[in-house]
Amino acid sequence: MLPQTIRMTKNGILCEINNKRIHLDPKNTVTTGINFVSHAHFDHLPSKKNGTILTSVETNEIASLRGFKIVNHVQHIDDFSLIDSGHILGSKGLLFDDVFYTGDICTRNRGFLKGAIIPKCKTLITECTFGLPEFIFPKLDEIQKKVNELISDLYSKGIPVILLGYQLGKAQTITQLFGHWGPLYFHDSIKEMNVLHQRFGVPLKEGIGHTEAERNGFLAKKPWMMIVPMMSEKNPFLRNMKSKYGAVTIGFSGWAQSSRFAFGRRADYSFPLSDHCDFNELVDLVKYSGAEQVYTIHGFVEEFAEYLRKIGVNAQPLRENSLDDFI
Numbered sequence: 070m071l072p073q074t075i076r077m078t079k080n081g082i083l084c085e086i087n088n089k090r091i092h093l094d095p096k097n098t099v100t101t102g103i104n105f106v107s108h109a110h111f112d113h114l115p116s117k118k119n120g121t122i123l124t125s126v127e128t129n130e131i132a133s134l135r136g137f138k139i140v141n142h143v144q145h146i147d148d149f150s151l152i153d154s155g156h157i158l159g160s161k162g163l164l165f166d167d168v169f170y171t172g173d174i175c176t177r178n179r180g181f182l183k184g185a186i187i188p189k190c191k192t193l194i195t196e197c198t199f200g201l202p203e204f205i206f207p208k209l210d211e212i213q214k215k216v217n218e219l220i221s222d223l224y225s226k227g228i229p230v231i232l233l234g235y236q237l238g239k240a241q242t243i244t245q246l247f248g249h250w251g252p253l254y255f256h257d258s259i260k261e262m263n264v265l266h267q268r269f270g271v272p273l274k275e276g277i278g279h280t281e282a283e284r285n286g287f288l289a290k291k292p293w294m295m296i297v298p299m300m301s302e303k304n305p306f307l308r309n310m311k312s313k314y315g316a317v318t319i320g321f322s323g324w325a326q327s328s329r330f331a332f333g334r335r336a337d338y339s340f341p342l343s344d345h346c347d348f349n350e351l352v353d354l355v356k357y358s359g360a361e362q363v364y365t366i367h368g369f370v371e372e373f374a375e376y377l378r379k380i381g382v383n384a385q386p387l388r389e390n391s392l393d394d395f396i
């Protein structure tokens with residue numbers, strides 16, 4: 070068996086295994102070796118696009134919509150398995166040579182997104198965005214119930230409701246969970262992303278884009294529901310919607326679970342709904358994988374690795390110039 074090295078470089082995670090160089094979500098793609106792009110959130114899309122890029126068809130399409138045209142796109146390379154990571158449409162983890170890289174991952178079912186099924190592996194490279202015990206999310210049906218009650222109350226007073234969630238991922242989930250409230254409007258950027266999801270067979274309720282709704286005076290007839298990308302309450306768009314129509318905002322973010330992270334509670338009302346694993350789900354993911362070595366990336370890397378070591382799992386954060394490179 071040839072030595073494997075896994076290390077964090079300035080250009081992201083580099084694995085050298087069996088004489089192959091695999092770059093996991095690199096900042097810039099390279100022409101030597103394989104570049105893997107896990108999904109189309111901006112922080113995972115490479116800025117340069119040379120070389121062979123392994124990614125899903127959906128990620129390729131969403132990347133194009135977002136202005137990241139991938140040239141040498143491949144969906145399959147022998148000995149590399151793309152595993153659904155349940156984070157957003159087209160998101161994948163990568164399994165190769167007993168190593169599993171999660172990308173961004175969620176093991177909980179949410180609407181059209183089915184939770185990831187974790188493969189067995191010897192080495193696990195896992196994100197830990199919510200790797201602190203204070204991030205244990207309520208069940209989805211509890212959140213749905215509370216939000217529906219809140220919307221019902223606001224509607225009974227004739228108050229329009231704005232639901233806030235990331236343009237890619239969260240916005241489509243909240244369209245599915247709460248799109249039965251009407252009339253339904255979308256911020257134009259979300260309408261565009263929803264149309265792309267519909268092309269991939271995701272059933273999403275139709276609605277009118279905000280420019281068209283405003284132009285035709287539809288918003289004057291209250292109440293209504295609009296789905297808008299997560300943004301500051303100071304954003305002119307939200308300020309306008311609030312002053313002109315008296316709209317109330319409901320934000321959806323995993324960060325809303327903890328009172329310590331104010332940016333998770335910027336809206337008038339906030340609910341913890343996330344496209345990532347919570348703390349318990351991360352621990353279960355690690356246990357289920359059966360990994361002998363875990364590397365933590367993104368989020369509370371020190372704290373989560375320390376917790377894993379306490380429960381008997383060999384774990385370290387993957388850092389640049391780490392001395393724990395070799396496995």
Ligand SMILES: [Zn+2]
Nearest residue numbers: 108110156173
């Ligand atoms: Zn992501």
Ligand SMILES: [Zn+2]
Nearest residue numbers: 110112113173
């Ligand atoms: Zn991410």
